[in-house]
Amino acid sequence: xxxxxxxxxxxxxxxxxxxxxxxxxxxxxxxxxxxxxxxxxxxxxxxxxxxxxxxxxxxxxxxxxxxxxxxxxxxxxxxxxxxxxxxxxxxxxxxxxxxxxxxxxxxxxxxxxxxxxxxxxxxxxxxxxxxxxxxxxxxxxxxxxxxxxxxxxxxxxxxxxxxxxxxxxxxxxxxxxxxxxxxxxxxxxxxxxxxxxxxxxxxxxxxxxxxxxxxxxxxxxxxxxxxxxxxxxxxxxxxxxxxxxxxxxxxxxxxxxxxxxxxxxxxxxxxxxxxxxxxxxxxxxxxxxxxxxxxxxxxxxxxxxxxxxxxxxxxxxxxxxxxxxxxxxxxxxxxxxxxxxxxxxxxxxxxxxxxxxxxxxxxxxxxxxxxxxxxxxxxxxxxxxxxxxxxxxxxxxxxxxxxxxxxx
Numbered sequence: 355x356x357x358x359x360x361x362x363x364x365x366x367x368x369x370x371x372x373x374x375x376x377x378x379x380x381x382x383x384x385x386x387x388x389x390x391x392x393x394x395x396x397x398x399x400x401x402x403x404x405x406x407x408x409x410x411x412x413x414x415x416x417x418x419x420x421x422x423x424x425x426x427x428x429x430x431x432x433x434x435x436x437x438x439x440x441x442x443x444x445x446x447x448x449x450x451x452x453x454x455x456x457x458x459x460x461x462x463x464x465x466x467x468x469x470x471x472x473x474x475x476x477x478x479x480x481x482x483x484x485x486x487x488x489x490x491x492x493x494x495x496x497x498x499x500x501x502x503x504x505x506x507x508x509x510x511x512x513x514x515x516x517x518x519x520x521x522x523x524x525x526x527x528x529x530x531x532x533x534x535x536x537x538x539x540x541x542x543x544x545x546x547x548x549x550x551x552x553x554x555x556x557x558x559x560x561x562x563x564x565x566x567x568x569x570x571x572x573x574x575x576x577x578x579x580x581x582x583x584x585x586x587x588x589x590x591x592x593x594x595x596x597x598x599x600x601x602x603x604x605x606x607x608x609x610x611x612x613x614x615x616x617x618x619x620x621x622x623x624x625x626x627x628x629x630x631x632x633x634x635x636x637x638x639x640x641x642x643x644x645x646x647x648x649x650x651x652x653x654x655x656x657x658x659x660x661x662x663x664x665x666x667x668x669x670x671x672x673x674x675x676x677x678x679x680x681x682x683x684x685x686x687x688x689x690x691x692x693x694x695x696x697x698x699x700x701x702x703x704x705x706x707x708x709x710x711x712x713x714x715x716x717x718x719x720x721x722x723x724x725x726x727x728x729x730x731x732x733x734x735x736x737x738x739x740x741x742x743x744x745x746x747x748x749x750x751x752x753x754x755x756x757x758x759x760x761x762x
Contacts, residue, residue: 371400
C-alpha cells in the first residue's frame with residue numbers, strides 16, 4: 355500500500371505490446387514517472403518493440419518486471435518480451451533497481467546491448483532470458499550487479515556478458531548465479547560468454563553453465579570502448595564455484611591478464627581447438643584450481659605461461675590432446691613463479707570400447723620453464739611418453755612422490 359505501480363498498458367502510457375507498434379515512448383514515459391517516486395513499472399504479457407534504448411537514470415528503489423514464464427509452454431518461454439532495434443535498457447547512475455521476468459530479443463543482429471548498467475549500484479536481474487541478441491549484459495563502472503536465474507541463447511556479438519570500466523574507475527562485485535548460455539539456432543561461434551575486462555574488480559560465478567561458443571570465460575585488458583588513458587586497470591578477481599564449460603571452440607578459460615582466479619568444484623570439457631585452462635604471460639598473481647575436472651580438450655588440459663603462486667590440486671586432468679595423440683600433455687608449465695602441482699590425476703580415465711584406458715597425453719606433466727615449482731603426489735600413469743618430464747630443472751624445485759616413480 356502506498357507503493358506506486360505503473361502498468362504500461364494503462365492511460366496515459368497506452369503501450370500496445372504487439373511487437374510491431376513502437377512502444378518506446380510509452381515505456382520511456384513510465385520510467386520517467388517512476389523515477390520521481392520509486393515503485394514498479396509492470397509490462398503485461400506481450401511483445402514491446404522499442405526503436406531506441408530505454409533509459410532509467412538517477413532513480414532508486416525501482417522495479418521493472420514482466421509477467422514471467424508462460425505456464426506449460428514447450429519449449430519454455432516468457433510472457434513479456436522486449437524486442438529491441440538497437441539496445442533495450444540502460445541503467446545510468448541508479449541504485450537499488452530490480453529487473454525481473456522479462457525476455458529480451460532483437461529484430462536484427464546489429465550491435466546493441468539488451469541491458470547496460472553504468473555508474474550504478476545494486477542492480478539485480480532475476481529470471482531474465484536473452485535470445486538472438488548482440489550483447490546480453492554490459493556492466494560498466496558499476497557496483498553490486500547480479501544476474502540470477504538467467505538464460506542466454508544465440509549471441510551475435512563478441513561477448514555475451516561484458517564486465518569492466520573502460521572510462522576509468524572500477525566495476526566491483528558482479529554476481530552471476532544459475533546462468534546458462536548456449537548457441538542453439540545461430541550466433542557467433544567464437545563468442546566469449548563471460549568477458550572480464552579492463553577495470554573489472556570482483557566477479558563471482560556460482561552454478562553457471564556455458565555451452566559451445568568460443569571462450570567460456572576470458573579475462574584480459576580489452577574492452578569494446580577501451581580507453582588507453584587507463585592501461586593499468588587490469589581485471590582483478592574471479593571466484594567461480596560449480597562452473598561448467600562444455601565444447602567451446604577456443605580455450606575454455608583464458609586468463610590472459612588479471613590478478614587472482616579461484617576455480618573450484620567445476621567441470622571444463624571439450625575445447626574443439628584449444629586448451630582447458632590457460633594462464634597467460636600477463637597474469638600477475640594467483641591462480642587456484644581445485645576439485646575440478648579438465649578433460650577432452652584438443653590440446654593441453656592446463657597451460658601455464660605466467661603468474662605467481664599458482665596452486666593446482668586434487669584435479670582430474672584427463673583425456674586431452676584430442677587433436678593428435680601424444681602432442682600435448684595434461685599440464686604444461688612454461689613459466690611462472692612459485693607453482694604448486696599436487697594431488698592431480700594426469701592421465702587417461704576415459705574407457706575405450708575394448709574396456710581399456712586410452713593414452714593420449716605426451717606426458718602427465720611437462721615442465722619446460724618456470725621458477726620455484728613443487729610437483730608432488732600426482733598420479734601420471736598411462737601417458738604416451740611418461741609421467742612427469744622436467745626439462746627446466748630450476749634451481750628452486752621439488753619434484754618427487756609422483757607416479758609412476760622415476761617420472762616415467
